[in-house]
Amino acid sequence: MSSVDGWLSVGVVGAVFAVLATTRIAPYMALIGGLAVLLVAGVLDSHQALAGFANEGMMTVGLLFVVAAGVRETGALSSVVHAVLGRPTSVRAAQARLAAPVSVVSAFLNNTPVVAMMMPVVRDWARRIGVPASKLLIPLSYASILGGMCTLVGTSTFLVVNGLLLDAGAPGLGMFEISVIGVPCAVAGLVYLYIAGDALLPDREEASAALDDPREYTVELVVGAKGPVAGKTVEEAGLRNLPGAFLAEIHRGDHVIPAVGPEMKLSAGDQLVFVGLVDTVVELQQRPGLEPATHQVFKLDAPRAERWFIEAVVSHRCPIVGNTIRDGAFRTRYNAVVIAVARGGERVKKKIGDIVLQSGDVLLLEAPPQFVEHNRNSNDFYLVSRATEAQPPRHERASIAGAIVAAMVAVVVIGWLSMFEAALCAAAAMLFTRCCNEEAARRSVDWQVLLAIAGAFGLGRALLVSGAAESIAGGLVDVAGDSDRLALAGVCVATVVLAELVTHNAAAVIMFPIAVSTATGLGVDPLPFVIALMIAAASACATPLGYQTNLMVYGAGGYRMTDFLRIGLPLDVLILAINVTLTPMLF
Numbered sequence: 001m002s003s004v005d006g007w008l009s010v011g012v013v014g015a016v017f018a019v020l021a022t023t024r025i026a027p028y029m030a031l032i033g034g035l036a037v038l039l040v041a042g043v044l045d046s047h048q049a050l051a052g053f054a055n056e057g058m059m060t061v062g063l064l065f066v067v068a069a070g071v072r073e074t075g076a077l078s079s080v081v082h083a084v085l086g087r088p089t090s091v092r093a094a095q096a097r098l099a100a101p102v103s104v105v106s107a108f109l110n111n112t113p114v115v116a117m118m119m120p121v122v123r124d125w126a127r128r129i130g131v132p133a134s135k136l137l138i139p140l141s142y143a144s145i146l147g148g149m150c151t152l153v154g155t156s157t158f159l160v161v162n163g164l165l166l167d168a169g170a171p172g173l174g175m176f177e178i179s180v181i182g183v184p185c186a187v188a189g190l191v192y193l194y195i196a197g198d199a200l201l202p203d204r205e206e207a208s209a210a211l212d213d214p215r216e217y218t219v220e221l222v223v224g225a226k227g228p229v230a231g232k233t234v235e236e237a238g239l240r241n242l243p244g245a246f247l248a249e250i251h252r253g254d255h256v257i258p259a260v261g262p263e264m265k266l267s268a269g270d271q272l273v274f275v276g277l278v279d280t281v282v283e284l285q286q287r288p289g290l291e292p293a294t295h296q297v298f299k300l301d302a303p304r305a306e307r308w309f310i311e312a313v314v315s316h317r318c319p320i321v322g323n324t325i326r327d328g329a330f331r332t333r334y335n336a337v338v339i340a341v342a343r344g345g346e347r348v349k350k351k352i353g354d355i356v357l358q359s360g361d362v363l364l365l366e367a368p369p370q371f372v373e374h375n376r377n378s379n380d381f382y383l384v385s386r387a388t389e390a391q392p393p394r395h396e397r398a399s400i401a402g403a404i405v406a407a408m409v410a411v412v413v414i415g416w417l418s419m420f421e422a423a424l425c426a427a428a429a430m431l432f433t434r435c436c437n438e439e440a441a442r443r444s445v446d447w448q449v450l451l452a453i454a455g456a457f458g459l460g461r462a463l464l465v466s467g468a469a470e471s472i473a474g475g476l477v478d479v480a481g482d483s484d485r486l487a488l489a490g491v492c493v494a495t496v497v498l499a500e501l502v503t504h505n506a507a508a509v510i511m512f513p514i515a516v517s518t519a520t521g522l523g524v525d526p527l528p529f530v531i532a533l534m535i536a537a538a539s540a541c542a543t544p545l546g547y548q549t550n551l552m553v554y555g556a557g558g559y560r561m562t563d564f565l566r567i568g569l570p571l572d573v574l575i576l577a578i579n580v581t582l583t584p585m586l587f
Contacts, residue, residue: 005043005466012037013459013510017498028448031455031506038462048465052457055163056420061156062450063423064110069444070430071109071405073437074398085125091198094131095139098122099190102140103147107154108409111144112446115549118144135201137557138567139193141549142541146189149182149538151175152419153409157508157538159419160453161530164460164512170527175412175419180586181535185575192574193567200567202559225268227289235262237289239272246352248275248337248366258337258366275339275352310336310367312381316359317448319380326353334375336367342558360544360554401435456509464513484524489580491515491529492536496572499540504547508537528587532579539575541568 016034039049052058084101088094106114122140126133148154152162152175166172223229229237239247240262250257250264251271257264266272272290314321320328325338341348341355342362348355363381365371375381408426411417417425430436436444462468491511498507515533519526543564544550550564 003467005041005462006468006471008041009038009043009459009462009466009468013463016459017506017510028451028455031452031459035455035458038458043462043466044458048461049458051167051461052454055160055454055457056166056418058160058163058450058453058457060153060159060163060420060423061110061453062445063420063427064153064156064159065445066427066436066441067405067408067423067430068109068114069440070401070427070435072444073440074401074435087129088131091131091135092194094126094129094136095197096194098136099139099143099193102143103150103186103190106144106147107150108405110153111148111155112548115141115144115553119553132203134203134557134559134563135198137553138201138550138559138563139197141547141553142189142193142568142571144549145538145541145547146186149186149535150179151182151409152178152412153423154182155504155538156453157504158534160457160505161508161512161534161537162419164457164509165530168516172418174415175409178531178534181531181579181582184582185535185539185578188574188578189571192571196567196570202563221272221274221290223266223268223270223272224289224291227291229266229287229289230268232266233262234260234264234266237266238287241353246275246337247272248339249273258368260337275337310365310371312363312365312375314357314359314361314363315380317380318357318359321357321359324354324356328357334365334367334371334380336365336371339364339366360559397433397435400433401430404429404433404435453505453509456506459506460509460513463510464517482522484519484522485580485584487518487522488529488532488584491518492532492576492580495533495536496539496576499537499547500543500572504537504540507540508533511537525587528583531587532583535579535583536576539572539579541571541575543568 012034016030019030035044035049038044039046085097088097102114102118118140119137122136123133126136145155148158152158152173158173158178162172229239234240234247247260248258249272250260250266251273252267252269320330320333325341331337338352338355340363341352341357342364343358343360348361404426407429408422411425412419412422427441431438431441491514494514495507495511498511511533512530515529516526519529540547541550541564543561544554544559550568553559554564
């Protein structure tokens with residue numbers, strides 16, 4: 001690799017991966033930032049840099065978010081799943097009951113929305129049958145990943161790589177063309193989970209169990225009629241920035257004022273609810289003008305119309321991850337109060353404002369009812385449970401949504417429409433039949449994922465046009481010698497490692513030109529390399545970083561990084577072995 005452009009492309013791509021692996025910067029920001037550097041440096045022209053934004057695979061991923069929104073809004077999936085899950089009598093039986101339907105559904109719906117829809121269902125089911133949620137949530141994520149390998153639409157990775165094939169002038173893959181590799185990998189993975197899942201998964205208390213009774217760390221005081229507090233604002237009364245506690249809500253008669261601001265004026269008789277470490281808030285009872293409340297009004301099991309209690313898991317894309325709750329202005333940003341934080345199955349015993357938020361943290365929030373509607377599809381949170389459903393599912397349209405999905409798959413299999421055309425028609429049908437409304441459809445699209453895919457396309461194109469991909473592929477060929485199988489194995493191993501450290505889509509797009517160049521250098525058909533690359537990128541199970549579904553269950557199940565390594569690393573090796581063995585034989 002002698003050109004300056006080649007070294008610059010490799011350096012930028014390496015820097016982007018390093019940033020993604022070692023910092024909390026959102027993937028789309030790092031990838032778009034790297035793309036901007038290459039554009040300004042002249043490695044890419046504007047047409048090459050923007051090509052990813054018009055890629056058919058990326059657009060198909062966006063349309064499938066809308067299709068999944070129609071399924072979610074109608075409750076079509078949950079109604080079927082409830083009937084299938086039943087009441088198993090053992091952990092192993094529960095895992096089998098769960099994995100089978102999830103893997104089948106994930107073969108035809110993008111696995112991320114499937115897991116988002118299933119998480120509250122699985123957690124409620126786990127409580128009902130007496131099985132720890134930690135025994136079921138990782139299998140939920142893995143089953144969705146394994147099922148997604150079975151068809152072209154099961155995971156966004158396949159659609160993205162298929163888009164790259166089309167851009168390269170090659171014929172795209174059929175709906176079930178990859179199934180001859182994906183199905184054996186999925187079956188072997190599900191058998192592995194059935195045999196080893198109970199032994200390797202932790203029997204750990206759910207993270208949210210630490211948040212069961214917020215009254216254990218609340219203090220309620222009443223504003224006295226003759227004291228110095230009545231008539232003053234919260235800030236004037238010295239109740240702002242307390243050392244170890246904060247004022248969560250005010251009860252004024254039958255009215256609840258949540259997310260209290262510093263300018264709120266206090267009145268005699270107001271009942272103030274303080275949240276924090278109990279041993280640090282007791283001193284509030286000694287303040288003049290505040291009296292102990294004789295009647296406790298803070299009850300989690302009796303939410304009033306003015307506020308709900310909501311449990312949410314912090315996404316890795318939340319803009320205040322890495323900041324304290326106070327510095328991130330959580331209350332101002334979301335109009336919600338953090339009552340408690342659980343991490344790794346235990347409540348974080350610090351002053352709420354001083355807690356540094358991490359991806360996977362489980363929050364108990366108090367907020368107005370509008371919070372759920374505004375954030376139910378937010379990229380900042382994975383909503384796990386809430387006191388009341390914001391909007392009941394449109395069950396009367398569940399059969400329509402199911403028929404639309406079935407028709408979408410059928411027309412692609414028959415060959416009447418391409419995947420992009422079928423997804424476009426299905427998304428339009430979901431809106432036309434009111435299976436989901438325009439607002440739900442708009443919010444369902446994960447724009448950050450689409451931007452990350454588009455940015456990764458640009459980086460992959462830079463490796464190709466600069467000659468860097470050809471040079472890297474030449475190095476792989478030199479190591480492999482005349483063995484195309486060894487070269488294919490090298491591509492797969494590199495893809496899996498990158499996918500575990502960053503994101504599966506970014507790893508697939510960056511490795512695509514390297515895989516094609518390696519096959520060309522060996523004088524063999526590139527298709528087996530592309531197929532193997534797709535399976536390798538989609539099988540990131542050993543860390544919660546590589547796949548969004550792993551991050552979604554990470555906090556909710558009270559898991560630790562070692563839990564994923566213990567059960568996910570053998571699964572990665574199993575899929576890699578099947579992939580490297582079968583792909584050259586069948587393609």
